[in-house]
Amino acid sequence: MNIGExxxxxxxPAKTIRYYEDIGLIRPDRSGNGYRDYSDDDVHKLRFLHRSRGLGFSVDECRQLLAxxxxxxRASADVKDIASSKLTEIDRKIRELTELRHTLEHLVHACHGNERPDCPILEELSEHT
Amino acid sequence: MNIGExxxxxxxPAKTIRYYEDIGLIRPDRSGNGYRDYSDDDVHKLRFLHRSRGLGFSVDECRQLLAxxxxxxRASADVKDIASSKLTEIDRKIRELTELRHTLEHLVHACHGNERPDCPILEELSEHT
DNA sequence: CTTGACCTTCCAGTAACGGGAAGGTTCATA
DNA sequence: TATGAACCTTCCCGTTACTGGAAGGTCAAG
Incomplete structure (x- = not known):
């Protein structure tokens, strides 16, 4: 099938699929007219990539998972290692964002948001060392 | 003062400070020897930038905040708008990450992580439509 | 035969820097 | 005075994971 299908x-997106070919993630056949020709197995891999990217794995991690x-x-432990470290990383990101959320929320609530120029948000951004 | 100070x-980092100059966020003087010469006010702005970047504002948002x-x-409401929409964005990111975390945690727990090749993580990545 | 929807390659740009090369300046010290 | 370390300068490339667009080939329908 063609890249559109x-x-x-x-x-x-087709652009992404071509990109994945550029970086060696998939190698579809070519039809006589030069068009890329994807097999069901190729589509299977593309879906795998789509899903693992959606789960937050980097393209390089996806490459490892695909391999x-x-x-x-391969042992399932190899896969579990990758997923576990990704889980740790996600936890860290959530912690950081939550902390940031608290600070911002505090600032937004402190600001009366009116026509007057005094603004605790800017004061905080300005004064904090 | 020189860029190091x-x-x-x-x-x-000095690299970042030069970059901020490239994109027009700050405009330090130059000494006779061609070195950048930063005033206390410049440092004040740099700290402002450091802090707002740390709070998750994009460089372009920082530019607005600095302006x-x-x-x-300016009215404090203008500032509050930017901060509020950033807050909404952070909430969305936290929600997405939390959902992702649940899925991944489920997969990691389902995987026995031994020497055998069968792995629920890969099965999920492969089969999910 | 033409029109429109496909497909191709290639080039450039995005965000926000970081690394490193090649070279100039300044200052303390031998 | 020389020299070496520690600064500083500009410039260019690399990163991540694509996205947009231009210029042009192909194919099926009317």
């Missing part, structure tokens, strides 16, 4: 079936997926002899 | 006082900060006639 592969795009529709995988949910990835593990295709390696029938 | 401005860096030390603001907490921003508002320097505009003595």
């Amino acid at each position: 592969a795009s529709g079936r995988s949910g990835l 593990l997926y295709e390696d029938k002899s | 401005a860096s030390g006082r603001s907490g921003l 508002l900060y320097e505009d003595k006639s």
Whole structure:
């Protein structure tokens, strides 16, 4: 199938699919007219990529996961390691964002938001060392 | 003062300070030898930038905040708007990450992580439509 | 035969810097 | 006075994961 259909079936934009080919994630066949020709297996991989990217894995981590997926002899522990460290990373991001949220919320509530120029938000941004 | 001291006082790397100059956020003087020469006010702005970047504002939002900060006639409501929409954005990010966290945690717990090749994580990534 | 929807490659830009090269300046010290 | 370290300068490339657009080839329908 052409890239348009592969795009529709995988949910990835055609541009992204070409990019994934550029960086060596997939290698579709070519038809006689030079068009890329995707197999069902290719689409399967594209969906795998779409889903793992959506779960926050970097493209490089996706590459590792895809390699593990295709390696029938790999241990599940290898995959679990990648997922676990990603989980730790997500936890850290959530903690940071939550902290940031508290600070910002405090500032937004402190600001009366009227026509007058005095603003606790800017004062805080300005004075804090 | 030279960029090194401005860096030390603001907490921003010299590279970042030069970058902020490139994109027009600050305009320090130049000494006779061609070195950048930062005033206390410049350092004040740099600290402002450091802090607002740390609060998750984009460089462009920082530019707006800095402009508002320097505009003595601005209404505090203008500032509050920017901060509020940033707050909404942070909330969304936290929600997304939390959801993602649940999915990943579920997968990690489902995976026994041993030497055997069967792995629920990869199965999920592969099968999910 | 033409029109429009596909497809191709290539080039450039995004955000926000970081690394490093090649070279000038300043200051303390031997 | 020389020299070496520690500054500073500009410039260019690399990063991440794409997205947009231009110029042009292909294909099916009317």
